[in-house]
Amino acid sequence: MCSKFFIFLVAFVFLIKSNAQTCCSGGIPLSNNLGLPIYEKGTIQVGLSYDYNNLNTLNEGTSKLNDNSRLRVTHSILINSSYSITNNFSAEGLFTWVNQRRIITQFDNKNLDNTSGVGDAVILMKYNFNKVLGPYSSVLLGLGAKLPLGSSTEKNKQGIVLNADLQPGSKAWDIIYWLSSSKSFDFRPSFIFSTRFTYRETGTNNSYLENASYKFGNEFQVFLAFSDQFLLFKSIVNPSVTFKYRNAIKDKIDGFDLDNTGGDWVFIIPTFSVAISPNFNFLIKAELPLYSNVDGTQLTPTYRLTSGLLFKIKPRPKLGRINI
Numbered sequence: 001m002c003s004k005f006f007i008f009l010v011a012f013v014f015l016i017k018s019n020a021q022t023c024c025s026g027g028i029p030l031s032n033n034l035g036l037p038i039y040e041k042g043t044i045q046v047g048l049s050y051d052y053n054n055l056n057t058l059n060e061g062t063s064k065l066n067d068n069s070r071l072r073v074t075h076s077i078l079i080n081s082s083y084s085i086t087n088n089f090s091a092e093g094l095f096t097w098v099n100q101r102r103i104i105t106q107f108d109n110k111n112l113d114n115t116s117g118v119g120d121a122v123i124l125m126k127y128n129f130n131k132v133l134g135p136y137s138s139v140l141l142g143l144g145a146k147l148p149l150g151s152s153t154e155k156n157k158q159g160i161v162l163n164a165d166l167q168p169g170s171k172a173w174d175i176i177y178w179l180s181s182s183k184s185f186d187f188r189p190s191f192i193f194s195t196r197f198t199y200r201e202t203g204t205n206n207s208y209l210e211n212a213s214y215k216f217g218n219e220f221q222v223f224l225a226f227s228d229q230f231l232l233f234k235s236i237v238n239p240s241v242t243f244k245y246r247n248a249i250k251d252k253i254d255g256f257d258l259d260n261t262g263g264d265w266v267f268i269i270p271t272f273s274v275a276i277s278p279n280f281n282f283l284i285k286a287e288l289p290l291y292s293n294v295d296g297t298q299l300t301p302t303y304r305l306t307s308g309l310l311f312k313i314k315p316r317p318k319l320g321r322i323n324i
Contacts, residue, residue, distance in 0.1 A: 042315030049308025142178030172203035217249035263294035
């Protein structure tokens with residue numbers, strides 16, 4: 001009973017903090033790629049994935065403008081790993097390399113700014129409460145931090161430091177709060193309904209452009225997912241569909257709100273994964289916008305594609321005693 005009340009209390013605190021944090025829409029997809037499952041004690045998971053984010057849609061509020069002269073593209077290489085410290089407690093890390101490009105086309109002239117390098121990283125600790133929501137259920141609580149490993153002082157060809165949203169890193173420590181749940185049912189145990197809430201409370205870069213401060217807006221995300229498993233050509237496949245809501249408040253520069261930042265978005269994420277072997281999975285997914293309501297005028301996501309591989313290394317079985 002106490003554990004159920006604790007889960008409810010934490011969920012309530014997360015939800016009332018409706019001002020949430022995130023990196024900019026063109027940045028590294030940190031929150032999207034966290035959340036490896038917890039397996040038995042000693043299990044190691046290592047994932048390698050590529051993420052392509054295309055932003056070529058210019059919005060004013062909820063209206064799409066007839067202007068495709070601006071293009072943002074982010075290429076990210078992501079290494080995700082986790083270790084099960086116990087059967088219900090794990091440590092997870094996400095490390096990134098990122099290439100960001102901004103192309104503005106005017107009068108047949110193209111202006112290109114781009115940066116590449118190691119991006120920021122995330123460390124997340126998670127604990128699993130089994131059967132809190134009844135049989136075939138689990139609830140995970142997590143607390144983590146974003147580590148400012150990436151550069152925030154990259155310059156363009158003219159030697160001018162680029163804006164914060166084009167930098168590989170943020171030079172700020174963030175706190176990440178995490179809550180997820182999953183539930184399967186007697187009528188079809190392979191069918192799983194799951195939810196996930198993430199809240200990222202961003203820190204401040206106090207040396208932005210050498211003498212200013214910059215803070216990305218806090219971000220709140222909600223994921224609702226439906227998944228199932230099937231046998232196809234002797235392999236287990238796992239199709240799923242996820243609906244994602246994202247809210248980001250305005251960025252701040254020197255403590256003042258920055259116009260044309262922040263907003264609300266809704267996405268649909270179809271995903272397909274296949275078990276190449278019991279401990280080796282391939283995954284591909286797309287993220288497509290269904291709704292957006294941005295502050296002012298902003299370049300907003302057009303589509304995102306992610307593909308990757310996940311390896312699982314189980315602990316060696318212990319040898320039992322032999323009774324003679």
